[in-house]
Amino acid sequence: MKVSKLRVALITAALGIGAGTAYYASAGSAAASSTSASAQAETQAQAQTQEHSHHHSLPNPYEFLPxxxxxKVxxxxxxNRHPLPLAQLSGVFGVPGGKDVSPELSWSxxxxxxxxxxxxxYDPEAPTGSGFWHWIVExxxxxxxxxxxxAGAxxxxxxxxxxxxxxGDAGxxxxxxxxxxxxxxIHDYYITVTALNESSTGLGxxxxxxxxxxxxxSHTVARATIVCPTAIKGHTVKSPLGGPDLPALPSRPAAVRAREWCGPPPPGARTPRSPGNAGPARSNPPALAELVREGAPSVAHVVTTGPPALR
Structure with missing residues (x-):
């Protein structure tokens, strides 16, 4: 069978067009795939940037106060604006090399x-729902x-x-x-010096x-703060309950403190002001570390009995 040159030319042209179409389709698909991967990577980078920016846009907890x-401190x-040095991290909570040494401070x-x-x-970003008080000196x-x-030893x-x-929150x-x-x-550690117009807070x-x-x-007349944003990769917090590094706890038995909490304040104790119309506040609940270590009534008992105002 004879095939005309015109027919061969048409078939060849058709094949050429088909191959070209396949090539461009393949190239277009690869380009689309590459663009998609780049877009995904860019989105992830933006998310990380936004997360970092979000952290640093968190409000200063003292902004909620008058x-x-x-x-100057x-x-x-x-x-300020540098991470806590290793010595100022917590060995009690299991940070390798942490020494729980309070920083030197001076103010004017x-x-x-x-x-x-x-x-x-204070660490407002501790995963507790209420932050974590690492140190308070009154x-x-x-x-x-x-x-x-x-000085905080x-x-x-x-x-x-x-x-x-x-x-503090560690008891x-x-x-x-x-x-x-x-x-x-990143956790922002707020190291703060607060000036008061009273010589003693009267709080225990x-x-x-x-x-x-x-x-x-209501007695604060000025405040100065150093903020230390700090993160530790791969650190698992070690509970100090019963650990060998746990310092000696206050000598007053936790069971006694638990009974005091569930009943009236101890004789001579200052009754602090209470928010709103909640009535006079009771003495503070004992630290959980003390309850566990000293064999006080169970936490469930303390919670269910609670201060008389909550029963």
Whole structure:
């Protein structure tokens, strides 16, 4: 059978067009795939950037309190907007190399009406729903303008006369270093010096950080803060309950404190102001570490009985 040159030309042209179409379709598909992968990577990068930006756009927790003047606080140990050094991280909570050494601090430029200071460290981003108070020192006299490094040691001998360390959220009257859990991102540690117009808060060492802050709010005349954004990769928080690194707990038995909490305040105890119309507040619940270690009534018992006002 004879095939005309015209027919061959038409078939060849058709095949050429088909091959060209297939080539361009394949190339277009590869390009689309490449574009999709690039877009996905860009989206992930943007998400990470947004997450980082979101963290740094979180409000300063002190912005929710009435505005007061600031003054100057500096440290030879920590730097504003730099991570906490290793010594200021928590060995008690299992950070490798952490030593729970409180930073050196010095301050100046506070109001003349200042009668005492409070020094604290707070992590608003701790995975608790209410942040975590690492350190609170009350009743620092107005004549003191510095704290040496490790003044926050247990049973410290380098705090100014009259100063009292609160138990904090770890239930220990000492400085507890930073310990951001793995995957929780950057934590902003607020190291704060608060100037008060009263020489003593009248609050005991077992007062919670939240209640303490509420109580001193109306007496605050100025505040200065160093912020240390810190993250630790791969760190698993070690519970201090019963651990060998757990310092000695307060001598007053937890069972006694539990009974005091569930009943009237101890004789002579100051009854703190209460928010709203909730009535007079009771003494603070004992630290969980003390309940577990000292064989106090079960946590369920403490919760179900609670302060009389809640029964």
């Amino acid at each position: 505005k007061v003047p600031s003054f 500096v440290s030879a140990t920590v730097r 430029g506070f109001p003349k009406t200042t009668k005492s200071f409070v020094v604290s460290m 009743d620092i006299p107005a004549t003191a303008t510095s704290l040496p490094q490790n 247990l049973a410290s001998t380098t705090l100014p006369a009259g100063a009292i360390q609160l138990d 220990m009257a000492r400085y507890i270093g930073g310990a951001p859990p793995a995957g929780s991102g 060492a077992t007062t919670s950080g939240a209640l303490f802050t509420f109580e001193i709010d």
